[in-house]
Amino acid sequence: MQTQTETLVRKQFFISNENVEKLERLTKEIKGSSAAKIVRDAIDAYNPNGNLENFEQDELIAVAHAKVKEAILETEKTINTVDHCIKNLSKREAK
Secondary structure: OOOOOOOOOOOOOOOOHHHHHHHHHHHHHOOOOOHHHHHHHHHHHOOOOOOOOOOOHHHHHHHHHHHHHHHHHHHHHHHHHHHHHHHHHHHHHHO
């Protein structure tokens, strides 16, 4: 975790448009969080080996919360797409 006395280093990275959009969405959804903080938190949470032993409970809850929120957003998008398709099919059948 980062402390106030920690020196930050500026880095530049290339990320996809989808990642930019997601980062902007997360910044709006997570009040009081900057894009830089979200990226730092993501780096802190990244664990390529899948070893959860070193995570504190709060960190695990935050990761689970973010994943569930992401899944809900994707599910809502899918539901909207399906609803749109059903409406279009209904209109075609009515003609």
